[in-house]
Amino acid sequence: MIDGIHIDAAVLDLNLNGHASYPIAELLILKGIPFLFVSGYSVRDLRKEFANVQLLPKPVDNTALLSAIDGLLKAA
Template sequence: MTSEPGSCLRGKRILVVEDELLIAMTIEQILLDHGCEVLGPAPSVGAALRLIDRQPPEAALLDVNLSGHLSTPIAEELARRAIPYLLVTGYVELVLADPVLKRAPYLAKPFTPASLIHKMEQVFCRPAGE
């Protein structure tokens, strides 16, 4: 029996960290279409860290380059709290050069809705103990 794509994401509280408004709105709509609860979008490191403190997500999507600042502090805080995250970036070279970010799963921009959901399922929907 095959489940509907993204069904394991239904009801998950996902933090979206993205500084480009159009991309943030696109990601938000894809998540809403798959039954996710969206936190944010947060356009900056500070805004994302405040959201994590106020309303911890179950998972997060992080843009790597936020108006010239790396999202490394957000990744470190999520890792400290054992919250899974996926980097969604057009700057793969920044990911590979950063000692924290290079350990994280990532999806390169541009992406399709199907590729985003597929990668989110791989990262956020693993059975317990895997």
């Protein structure tokens, strides 16, 4: 799915038209690509294996989103 594509970091909506983005998140972890979730759900709704992944609540504040992306890129 993402083979052959260079990705520095990713922002995932937790719910993609009724489907959780967990399979994509798992692939990003396997590839070592930093990411965060954006969601209307709370951190308590995350699966336990993603408890350490940052979750920004919707509606997302632009400054907070840019800061979070900057943090992902610096950690990469």
